[in-house]
Every structure is written in structure tokens, then in C-alpha cells.
Amino acid sequence: MRKICLAVSVFAGMFFGCSTDDATDDTLALEDGMKAVLIVSEPLTMDPVAYAFDEHEHLYVVESRGYPDPAEGGTPDTKLGQIAHLSDQNGDGIYDKRTDFVTGLTYPNGILPWKGGVFVTCAPDIYYFKDTTGNGVADIEEVVLTGFFDTKTAQIRMSHPTLGLDGWVYLTGGLNGGKISSPLHPGRDTVAYTSSDGRFHPETYEFETVTGKSQFGITIDPFGRRFGCSNRHPVMHAVMEQHYLNRNPHLLFNETINNVSKVQAEAVVYPISGAAITADYIPSLIGRSHQGTFTAASGTYVFSDDGLGEDHNTNVFICESAQSMVQRQIMTREGPTFSSVIARDGVEFLACKNEWFRPVFVGNGPYPGLYVVDMHRKVIDHPSYVPESMRDELDFESGRDMGRIYRIEREGAVKPNQVQFGDATSLVNLLDSESEWVRSTAFRLLLEKKPRDFDSLLLQVARSSVHASSRVKALWLLADFGGTEEEIISIATGDPTPAVREQAMYFLKNTGPGVEASEVLARMAEDQAPRVRFLAALELGNFADAGATRALAKLAAEDGANPWMRAAVLSGIGNRMSAFLETFREEPNVEPDVKAVIMQEMGVMFGNGADRRAVANLLGNMIDQRSASWSLAAAAGLARGI
Numbered sequence: 001m002r003k004i005c006l007a008v009s010v011f012a013g014m015f016f017g018c019s020t021d022d023a024t025d026d027t028l029a030l031e032d033g034m035k036a037v038l039i040v041s042e043p044l045t046m047d048p049v050a051y052a053f054d055e056h057e058h059l060y061v062v063e064s065r066g067y068p069d070p071a072e073g074g075t076p077d078t079k080l081g082q083i084a085h086l087s088d089q090n091g092d093g094i095y096d097k098r099t100d101f102v103t104g105l106t107y108p109n110g111i112l113p114w115k116g117g118v119f120v121t122c123a124p125d126i127y128y129f130k131d132t133t134g135n136g137v138a139d140i141e142e143v144v145l146t147g148f149f150d151t152k153t154a155q156i157r158m159s160h161p162t163l164g165l166d167g168w169v170y171l172t173g174g175l176n177g178g179k180i181s182s183p184l185h186p187g188r189d190t191v192a193y194t195s196s197d198g199r200f201h202p203e204t205y206e207f208e209t210v211t212g213k214s215q216f217g218i219t220i221d222p223f224g225r226r227f228g229c230s231n232r233h234p235v236m237h238a239v240m241e242q243h244y245l246n247r248n249p250h251l252l253f254n255e256t257i258n259n260v261s262k263v264q265a266e267a268v269v270y271p272i273s274g275a276a277i278t279a280d281y282i283p284s285l286i287g288r289s290h291q292g293t294f295t296a297a298s299g300t301y302v303f304s305d306d307g308l309g310e311d312h313n314t315n316v317f318i319c320e321s322a323q324s325m326v327q328r329q330i331m332t333r334e335g336p337t338f339s340s341v342i343a344r345d346g347v348e349f350l351a352c353k354n355e356w357f358r359p360v361f362v363g364n365g366p367y368p369g370l371y372v373v374d375m376h377r378k379v380i381d382h383p384s385y386v387p388e389s390m391r392d393e394l395d396f397e398s399g400r401d402m403g404r405i406y407r408i409e410r411e412g413a414v415k416p417n418q419v420q421f422g423d424a425t426s427l428v429n430l431l432d433s434e435s436e437w438v439r440s441t442a443f444r445l446l447l448e449k450k451p452r453d454f455d456s457l458l459l460q461v462a463r464s465s466v467h468a469s470s471r472v473k474a475l476w477l478l479a480d481f482g483g484t485e486e487e488i489i490s491i492a493t494g495d496p497t498p499a500v501r502e503q504a505m506y507f508l509k510n511t512g513p514g515v516e517a518s519e520v521l522a523r524m525a526e527d528q529a530p531r532v533r534f535l536a537a538l539e540l541g542n543f544a545d546a547g548a549t550r551a552l553a554k555l556a557a558e559d560g561a562n563p564w565m566r567a568a569v570l571s572g573i574g575n576r577m578s579a580f581l582e583t584f585r586e587e588p589n590v591e592p593d594v595k596a597v598i599m600q601e602m603g604v605m606f607g608n609g610a611d612r613r614a615v616a617n618l619l620g621n622m623i624d625q626r627s628a629s630w631s632l633a634a635a636a637g638l639a640r641g642i
Helices: 242-246 388-393 426-428 436-449 455-464 468-480 483-491 500-509 515-524 532-541 546-559 563-570 577-586 592-609 612-624 629-641
Strands: 004-005 028-029 035-043 048-053 059-063 082-088 097-105 110-114 119-122 125-130 140-148 159-163 169-174 176-182 192-193 199-202 207-210 218-220 226-230 233-236 256-260 297-302 314-320 324-334 337-342 350-352 359-363 370-374 403-409
Touching: 028 035, 028 388, 048 159, 048 359, 048 370, 048 403, 059 110, 059 169, 082 119, 097 125, 110 436, 119 140, 119 515, 159 218, 159 337, 159 436, 169 218, 169 314, 192 388, 207 468, 218 370, 226 297, 226 629, 233 297, 233 314, 233 337, 297 359, 314 359, 324 359, 337 546, 388 403, 426 436, 426 455, 436 468, 455 612, 468 483, 468 500, 483 500, 483 515, 500 515, 500 532, 515 629, 532 546, 532 563, 546 563, 546 592, 563 592, 577 592, 577 612, 592 629, 612 629
Parallel strands: none
Antiparallel strands: 004 028, 028 350, 035 403, 048 059, 059 082, 082 097, 110 119, 119 125, 125 140, 140 176, 159 169, 169 199, 176 192, 199 207, 218 226, 226 233, 233 256, 297 314, 314 324, 324 337, 324 350, 359 370, 370 403
16 A cells, blocks of 8 residues: 655644645555545645546535535524635646635535536525526526425535436435425425435425435446435445335335445444444443444545546546545446445555545546545534533544545556537537546536437447447437437347346336337347346336246346345235246246245235135145245245235
8 A cells, every 4th residue: 555645734733735746754554556636625625525526627526615514404593605616726636716605504414516506505495596697606596496404414415416317417315305495496295304315406306205315425337227225324325215115015025225335333444543433422332343344434436437547447436534534345247236345354545544534525627537525524423423421522623724626546646638518519519528527517518408309429429439438328318308219128138238128128118008119128128138137027016018028037037036126016006916926937047046035925926915816816825836946935935925
């Protein structure tokens, strides 16, 4: 591991970041071949918790200067939260000019550029701010959504507005709830929920809940897969939406989220700071499972280009602010979902000896590399989670006037030329960039502009780009701009990359019921990629024709050992359990263990919701096949269901 240093200067006895060339004390340790570049620090930013670059490479930084909010849900005395607008005056990648873009907020925690302005999450509201005069100060301020609960601590509030391929903005729920409405649309019904992630449309401000219980961090990879985190659960994949399971009330399976990484006591970390964690103050937890594990996982991010090297592409990075480190995990496919492991046992991607280093958010940007937001506090814990008897002994204030953002890059990385995001033609061309930040920015700008008569250029990218991410973005833009459904689906289903073929299921979902869509889904149910088959199974459940039933039965026979695939299949047969059972029993060469587990699930569903005739039919089959291994499993399931 290479040691990269923060230079030491004396100011109130604290470390201040500066050029690694002047380093005199080892505090920050990085992977071999990496270096840290400090792109902004105090006083240009204080208490940063999130950032976003606009298409001009201006840096917007969310500053939660009032943190921590009063313990036990108290009311803040002042509104110290700000949004900083930073610019790089000489083009060297270091930000050197600040404007107070927005002031007077409580605890802002997320930001997303949109149409020349930014959405900012700051419970109970989502704001839209925009500068129309060019002076770097927002003169438009609108509350576009409100009602997100802010009665709990600032650590557990909705955050992380993230643009999805479908053009919706996704949010963490913050382990909190809300009663959501838009002041701009007073006639709409309020959306009430207790604990869930959500999404809103940036044009209409419709709001919906979605699968997920993320605290401070969600990331959507270039293929639309969404991952979240909470304190002791570093990487959680939203595998399926709850509405799929809801369509079969007789199915007892109720999981929608997969822990991709190890969790709780098995979520091992290797800090070098010696920083105390909340568990150290709680007698019942001292020396127990929290030690050496994730306790403050946040800012989870899937890095999706070669800026750190090809071997880092698709890796997931997780901040652990309580222990002054950022972990890198390698993700691999595991059936319809994923699993991940730490990149190197015993060594973190980034770890700091200085316990004031408090990484809370990571992402990408115009320069190749990983951007790390360091809130920089002596104590990062919230007083609400520390025993009241200990609160007076901790300094929750020191560091309120500090904060840094680093860019972690490969040694020898070459400064790229600034990209000019011009007219629609240039934006379509930039979808094919080597940089995921450029591709994503071009995608966003095209969504905003919705140019007409660009189908031919988008089709060219969708068919021939060497980047699967580019092909996917072009397909979604075609779908959004009203491209020909048949052509879009044909391109998606014929793509050589499974992650692109996955998109076909989302496009087919929006075509409405029809025999042709069912037939395409049945073909995709035979795809070599497990996740493609899984998504096909979810959508086939919306079609009642015999072909869809046969395809589901075949999927059950071939993939029924996987619980996620089993749930996808069985979620769609609530109104045709008997027909599915007969079709499934005709499937040849089903492995005995697979047949047993499917029949047990069928027994549960029949006992739970089938009519007497159907139950009698199942019992008859069990008696006829009483020597078969599945018969006893079906009987056990039937008893449980009844």
C-alpha cells in the first residue's frame, strides 16, 4: 500500500489538507498506484456532505453546517445549511472561487443538477434552486415536494437525489417516512408511507415509493440497477419492486432487497485511525460485534468507468466515516442479483490515521477518478446515539469550520480537455464518450432538451457504440422521445451484452398486454443470462395466455433452485395456480430437489388461497405420487398454507 500524506500545519492543533508534495506526516493511505488530489478545502467549503458538477464543470457542494441537529429530535435554533457554488478559475482542476449559492437551510444532504438549476433535498422539502442572472447566487427558489418527515435526526432523512435511466429521480428514504405532496399541484392526493425509498418525476413532480430502505446513500449503475446502504448493511440491491409480490396474495415470500455485501458482524473493515465508534460508549456493546465492522456505511457508489483502471470498473465504494476509511468491494453476478467481497483482505482502498478524516460521500466527475467528500469532524457520531451520560464528554462542535473534497486518481493520470456540451448533435455524440461522467451528463442534458428528429443518430449509438453503457442510454432516450417500440425492443433483445438485453424487459413492460410482447418475453426467458430470465419472469406474470404459463413453468423447472427466480415465477400465477401446476408437472427432467421446493411452495399457496376443488386435485396428485420426493414436500406446504 502506498502512503499519501496530508501536510501538517498548525491551526488550533488540527490537520489541514494540502499538496501531497509538501507532506511531512503519514496520515492517508491509498492503494498502490493511486494518489490523492485535494480539489477544495476550508474556508472555500465547510461541512460538505454531497456534491454535484454541472455541465460547465462548476462544483455545487452541499454543506450541513448545523450538524449535528439537537439530540432527541429537538428544533434547530438557526439555519446554517448552505449550497456553495465553486469554480476553477485557471483550469487546473483545483477549485478556487466560491459563491454562496443558497443560504438559510436546515440540514441539506443531496443535490442533482437539472435544467440550469439544482434539486436539493432538505427534509421536509425538496427544493429547486436556479441562478438566472449569472452571479452565482440562486434567485429562483421553489419547494417542489414537501412532507418528508424531519422529526428524527438529520442522519435518517431522505437524501441522494439520483437520476435514473427512466427519467425519474430516485431518493433514499432515510429510514424515515412522510406524507408527500407538491405545492405546485395542490389537487393531487398525498402519498403517505412509513419507511421506503422513493422517486419523483422532475417535470411533473409526481411522487411514488419504490423498493428499498436506504439510509444515506443510493447509487444507480449504468444499467439501471439500484443499490443502497444503511449503517451495518454496506451494499443492498433492490432486486424487485413490491408490486410484483403483491399481485399474488397467496405467496408468502416477501423479500425485495438482497444484501450484496456481508452485513453486521461479518462486514469487516480495516481502519488505521483508532477512532472511537458509537458502540464504544454503550456498555452492552463494548468489545462486541461492532468492533472491526461497518457501523456507519454511507455514500455507497458503483464506479463505472476505467478512470481508476479497468480492474476498478464496476467496483463498489463505501464510506465508513466513523472509522475514517473508504472500502472497495468487487461485485460479481449471483443469479438475478449480485454478491461482493472486499478487494484486498486486511487493506482498505483509502484509510486515514487522522480520525478527523470523515468520508461521507463518493462519486465521479469531469476528471477521471473517485471524488471523496470529507466532512472533517472531531466527532461524527450524532448525540442521539450516544448515552446521555457520555454526551458532555464529546466535542460535537469541532470541525464545523472545516471540510475537504479529494480526487483519488491513478498516478500519471492525464488531465482531460474540458468537454463542451453543445447542441443536441454534440450531446448524442458525447453519449459515446470514454468517460461515464460525460456520458451521464450528456444523457441528462438530452432528457432536459428532448430534441426532435434525432432518432437516426441515437439509433446509430444504440446499435454500434463499443460501450454498453452508451447503447443503453441511447435506447432509453429513444423510448423517452417516442421512438419506434418494435425497433427499440429488437435492438435491445439482440444486443450481445446481457446488461443491455435486460433493458428489453422494461421496454416490454410499457407496451401493454399483447400476444407479441408475451412471445418476446417467452424467448427472453430462455436467455443465457440469469438476470435476463429473472426480469422476463417478472413481466410474464402480467400475461395470462398459455404461452406465458408454459414459459413460467419452464423457468420454474430450470431455475427453481434460486429463491429470487422462484419468487419471480410464483408471483405471477396467483390467478392460475391450477393451470400452472398442471403445466409444471408436465415439464421433463426436473431435478428432484427443484421439483420438491416448487411443489412445497405450491402447497403453501394452495392451502392459503385455492378453492376446495383445486386443493382436492392437488391431494389426488400427491396420493397418486405418494412415493415421489415432492409429495411429502407438497403435503408439508399444504399444511402450512392451511
